[in-house]
Amino acid sequence: MSNLGNFVWGIADQLRGVYRPSQYGNVILPMTILRRLDCVLEPTRDQVRALAEAETRPEILDVKVRKQFGLNFHNTSDYDLARLKKDPDGLRNNLVDYISKFSANIDVFERFKFENEIATLEENNRLYIVVSQFADIDLHPDVVSNAEMGDLFEELIRKFAEASNETAGEHFTPRDAIRLAVDLVFAEDSDALTDKGVVRSVYDPTAGTGGMLSVADEHLKTRNPDARLNLYGQEINDQSYAICKSDMIAKGQNATNIKRGDTLADDLFAGQTFDYCLSNPPYGVDWKASEDAVKQEYDHGGAYSRFPGGLPPISDGQMLFLQHLATKMRPVGDGGGRAAIVLNGSPLFSGGAESGPSEIRRWLLENDLVEAIVALPTNMFYNTGIATYIWLLDNTKQPERVGKVQLIDGTGLYSKMRKSLGSKNRELTDDGRETILRLYDEMADDDHQSKTLTNDEFGYWTITVERPLRLNFTCTEERIDRALAAKALTKHVDHTRLRDALEDVGSKVYFNREEFLKVLYSSLRKHEIDLKTPQRKTLWLALGEHDDDADICYDKNGDPEPNPALRDTENVPFTYGGNAEGADGRDATVESYFDAEVLPHVPEAWIHLTKTKVGYEIPFTRLFYKYQPPRTLEAIDADLEARIARVLELLREVES
Known part of the structure; x- marks a missing residue:
């Protein structure tokens, strides 16, 4: 695949001088898509043309092409890339005719504004060269599989993003991360992996170039060729949408299932739910552009909106996508659904008790929707080296998982890449993925790589401790x-x-x-x-x-007045002292904590009960932290002496 990518990239050499490197993608990407569609249409092109001459109604033609040839798109032009080469003088007009005669569901060239590029190429005597070279590439699915095509798109996008100093990771997710996410969501669906004729649906609200959808489709067909996976996606970026839609059409998917738009502001699949949901939303990106629509939906829908847990800070929209996915899982009454979403560390712990993020975690955990969270190795993604996690959601957990969350530490399961791709210099190995899946399947519980905790173990009460005003x-x-x-x-x-x-x-x-x-x-x-x-x-x-020696100040009721300057808070775990009643055991648990942890140090303190708040956090790193004692002074001295001796030895060699 790298050779094919290099070949296509080599065509960009013809664009030097006319385009800046950051603009090469405006030509190369749509031409790659056009050639892929051109190859798919080739075997039935003449029959479809004949059918189009007899049937002038577009909607009826769509149905007939789908029924007779199994294609979800078609083209009624007299041209294809091979024929276009034969008329260099009319190439511009003929190419425009060709891309305009695709069926209505092929809107990708409009998204690329490709007619403008055709004009630019002709004006600079580059059009014939580019079209001729692409016509010589065989991108038929029998030669270049869907998976290889997805890899080609990824390689091209990454290179163009690097040339323009953009963030490649905004457009696609590394395949090793996708495969793990897909394996996890499919892990408990034995029917999909074995039964003939089974149909499942997969949805990605941040589809990018369609990598997650493609890998999900490949995964299921590899395990069960008789299964059918309907793919749905929404993407805001024009070029990514164009690539994703073209890839889905080439796979025989329904083109109307890929939509362009801002998922947070406008859910184009409103009212629909899915068997599986997958997403890798942008990290740390604000949702100001969607703010009015999101707040309006939340204010009017509340618990019945796509954001039933609440709203996070405007600076980071990850937890909006997390809730969106949770509400897009197929309802329990219809068989339930599962979701996997890649997030950074912020959604685990950001925000104190009763803040937006804490309330969202509370909603997820109290509704028992979080099944597992997997920590991935750092430096796995193209645009960031920070810690990332896969959250696995399920609204129909297996009995042994009810009321529990499994945490899996996969940070050490990687191999170093020979060549870095942006920030990505590590990849999750097949063995590493198998290890994570085994830990998940066994629901392992150890101190090193896997821990299973009850939902209550993530909850706490923040109590306000007052001290008297003196x-x-x-x-x-x-x-x-x-x-x-x-x-x-x-x-x-x-x-x-x-x-x-x-x-x-x-x-x-x-x-x-x-x-x-x-x-x-x-x-x-x-x-x-x-x-x-x-x-x-x-x-x-x-x-x-x-003044600690001053008299206590009392209010008109004879109660000590609190000193705001000495006010403090304490987080009391739900499970402190062995509490097994969760929130119902609050009063006794808080009193026990206060008596044991606070009063011995500040005997005059008391709890301001009306200020007690409920919070949830998932301290993933702390739970897997292993204390490493510092080196002894003797060991440090010995190391220094050895290094000094080595330096002296080198100096003697130089002097001699």
Whole structure:
């Protein structure tokens, strides 16, 4: 495949001077697609032309071509690439005629704005050369398989992206990552892998060039040639959409199942659900462009929208796609569905209790939708070297998996590539993939590569711990200046008179608030200063400072007032102390934690119960962390001495 890719890339040499390297794809990609379609049509071209002459109604012609020749597209032009070569003078008009005579479902050349490129090529005497060279490539499916064609598209896109310093990973996902995701979603569907005539559907809301859909199709046909997989996808990028749609058409898929648009803003498969869902959404990309539509859907639909768990920060839309996939799985009553989505580490732990991300995790876990999460090796993707994870969702878990999540650490299961592709210098080996699948199948539970936890083990309560307000008070010059600078006291207050009143209180230090306030308010009245209640509070707070030896400040009900500066929070795991009741065991568990972990250190503290929040996080890295003790000083000294000895030896060699 690399030789074919190099051959096609070599045609780009004809574009030098006319196009910048970053623009080569505007010609090479649509011409590659055109040649692929041209080869697919070749065996039945004459019959279809004859049929088109007898049937002028496009919709009826579509049906007849599909029924008689098994093709989901056709072309009624008198031309093909071989015939186009025979008329160099009329090449431009004839080529435009050829691409315009494809059936209506072939809109890919419009997305590439290919007519503009044809004009540019002719004006610069490059059109005939490019068409002739592509006509000599045999891209028929019998010669170049669908899988190889997908690899060719990937190689071309990657090279063009590198030339323009764009992010290749925005358009496609590495095959090794896709194969693992596909293996995981198919892992428990024995019927699809064995029964004759079985039909399944796969959906990718971020289809890119169709890599995930293609691998899913190949996987099922390899295991069960009699199975049928209907492929559905939506993609926002014009060129990626064009490539994906062309590839699906060449595979015999229904072209209307590949749609172009912003999935978050406009679900073009609204109301449809699927057996399998796959996705590799962009990482850390904001969803501002979709914000109005997303918020409108959430505000009106809530739990019945595509985002029932809530909305993440506007800066990262990954968790919107995560929820979207969860709602696109076939309902339990219809047999259920499974989904695999590739995400970075942020969705595991970002956001505190009751934040958007935490609430989304809460919805997923409390509805028992997360079956497994697999950590992939770093540097596996073309555009990033950060940690990535495959989330596996299932709404009809096997009995032994109900209420549990399996975490699999596959970070060490890679081999180094001989040549880096962008940021990708590692690949998941076949053995590594088999190891992950075995761990998943066995539902292994060990300290090294696999752990299985209950959903409750990811939940926690964030409690607010208060400590009593203890202040000493005095009217030194420093504190008076601080008080007069307070915002609440800068307007409608005579600072000269207020300063006089505070100086009259004196610099005596008071350790009891009530005693101090009597003196303070008496001085304010003496100087005819009338402050409102909020202003009075601002004043005495500015004149006070924390003092552990001061008396506790009490409110009007006789309860200790909290000191906001000493306020703290603690996260109490749902399972602390062996709690097996989950959220129902909150009060007893929190009290037990507080008595054991807080009171021994701050005996005067108490819990502000109304501020208790529920949170969920998946501390993947911490769960697999293994403590490595630091090297001993003796070992370090020995290493240094050995290195010094080696340096001295080299110096002696130089001197001699």
